Amino acid sequence: MAKVLWSGRLEEKPEAEAFAFQASISVDRRLALDDIRGSRAHAAMLGKQGIIPGETAEQLDRALEEIARELESGSLEIDPEAEDIHSFIEGILTERLGDAGRMVHAGRSRNDQVATDFRLYLKRRVPEVCDEIRLAAEALLDRAEEHAGTIMPGYTHLQRAQPVSLGHQFCAWCAALVRDLGRFSDALVRLDECPLGAGALAGSGLPLDREKTARDLGFSRPSLNSMDAVADRDFALELAAAAAILMSHLSRFCEDVVIWASEEFKFINLAESWSTGSSIMPQKKNPDFAELIRGKSGRSAGNLVTLLTVMKGIPYAYDKDLQEDKEALFDSLDTVYSCLRMFRGMMASAKFNTDIMEAACTGGFLEATDAAEYLVKKGLPFRKAHEAAALVVRDCVDAGQRSIGERTLAELKKRSEYFEADLFGAITPAACVAARNLPGGPAPEEVRRQIAALRTEVRKRI
Template sequence: MAQVLWSGRLSATPDEEAFAFESSITVDQRLVLEDIEGSIAHVTMLGAQGIIPEEAAQKIGEELKRIAADITEGKLVIDTGVEDIHSFIEGVLTARLGDVGRMVHAGRSRNDQVAVDVRLYLKHHIPELQEELRQTGETLLSVAEQHLTTVMPGYTHLQRAQPVTLAHHLVAWAAGLERDRARFADALARLDECPLGSGALAGSTLPLDREATSRALGFRRPTINSMDSVADRDFALEVTSCCAITMVHLSRFCEDIILWATEEFGFIELAEQWSTGSSIMPQKKNPDFAELIRGKSGRVTGDLVTLLTLLKGLPYAYDRDLQEDKEALFDALDTLRASLRMFRGMLASARFRTERMARSCQGGFLEATDVAEYLVRRGLPFRRAHEVAAQVVRDCIAAGQRHIGERTLEQLRERSELFNEDIYEALSPRASVERRRTAGGPAPEEVQRQIGELRRRFSRKEG
């Protein structure tokens, strides 16, 4: 029979299968050190407030530290036959200290206990994720610096649109990751409140010092309302949402990589360790890691939907449904961390086929917008300039020409007298890129500025 430590007024206990159904220890055992940390702060406060004898509080605190060390060193193995990690720790403490160990739970419920455990866990692990994001962003920026003048087509609607540089494209990805890092910082700031001392939902008649436990655990302040403290899972929603948004970014980046790795594009060659072969086609080199990251984005989106669905119908206090929050939250955190590491390694070792990128800027009339803007600089209203450029493109297509530069000056002047010889200077992809010096544009010196700015943002402690 599985171990049931506290059944209250109930005289019957669940059978083995039913107990396994309600048990959460296989998921929440990763909170073990946070649970001990919270218990030490709580029992220290109980002693300071005279709720339990100071000597007992000290004895419990020391034993909890020994339990943490035993678990860390592998001397104590978590018993998955216990209902949850809170019960396991209290059971070990009671087994070692007897009635003294039973004092640890005064003024506390598992409702506020689990809430503080998860918040502590996130306070410990969100900075690690932010560091993964910083390293991934830095990798993109370092690769970008090697390709400030590598011209490639920019796409809208997956159609060739205007010339950009590979650096400009990679910095676009890094900008998305910098926002992701800042989002985690925002989420971390909002969850930085301590629910310990809220009890089941209505606090306690014991003279608890919630400010003291909040300070001891490194929180900014206690939560404002005891019922909200145990009902709230906004912090789990927000962090999982941050994970889902970041995974969507990674998925979109990987979609570009998957396209670029095709023979049709041929812009990138992934290192062999970041590719796989085929079980039947000997020639294949598949971008499977990029595809897996793209696929795992759906998994994290599912984690977010799980939490939203879990919460939407719950009465506003603690309900056992909330036990189901951790699996989705932990899965989102784990999946994102692994995906960032895989993406970073894949990009750092990739080889970009710069000649193929440059050749792809020829044809498709990527210079058409430059023609329209040339005419604007000569005084033509933009809508009229747009129409003239479109007519020139149609003329090229009718003549079997792939580039506006193939038109003679006389042919161009049939569409507008404003064309002069200097139009040909504006038509090369490199000239197009170098002229786009506006903030955020692809000109090499401007992209270098963007790289410097993003590096400053990534280095900020607050994200």
């Protein structure tokens, strides 16, 4: 077993299996470069403050820089039997520099070191996720522009409801992604504080310059309270929640895709490169990528529950339970990142059976609301208009008719004298969509306005 940072206090050490149980190197190894960056800033500050000799600070900086280069090139491999990435890197420093390497930890605990590394990593990783959200949203907006006037049924309760456009649906999906982008961006603002100098929980009696360290590491500020600095994992919870919400959106989008790809709907034709076959049924073309994205949403929801459960019962300051924070959040961010990339490629290459989509707007009485609103425009109170349109639908059903347009004007007038011949032009699917040109509606010009507005939001950067 490698020498551990806390070896001086305990004469007996955990057995190998127990040591491996409490070790975190398999998870936190991805923090290696962030740990080195934090240590370089900390060592520079120690030298500037006279806590360690200036030449020792420079020696530490050069050695840490060399370790980073070796890790990036692969010439130095992380020891899988190390306790964690922090002790591994400090151990390498000590091997190479002797007592100079042992000076790097002055005024620092693994508690504030881990919290700093975690935040540094997220300041790198979350913008990558945000970029993927932007790219997925842009892909949807490109398809929305292409299909601003493509008429299709809108659904409530998975029942045909009213005519909309495919572009309108894509804008709806994109609006959800814009909110997701906002959540991740907001979380970045709140996590942008530096815990270094908080120590185990009570800071340090050494004359540390926390402002300098925070500034050198690119943080906007040092953490306000040393106890909160090491106890806080709100940023992990917030990002896990943002990931879970985003994955719930992707899951819902993919549920639509799976339904649209069915033989019963035939609205969408997924590219073969975004489909799979069956091991036994030669004819099958399955929307497996959409189904996998839908399925992976459960991982992010589970990770959020894991973190909430970890955090709810631990006393304030650092507890070993907090070691569970990174594995859950790393998995959520990795899942979101990969699912966004898959979703983007799948939707960018999909083809739509526009004739089938438009034909699906005829039958099912999707024009019933427009018939009622027609009567309102003629002066009939809405509740009476609603009742008249409902009775017309009932008449159609009894007569085996599939749309209000199949009734004669005389038959319609039996339900309301307000019906006139111009009704028939007002209740075609295209007319129903065109009439809904209020902000947020599915009319083609309004959809194009939404696309422009959404592009502006997607391209904003904090």
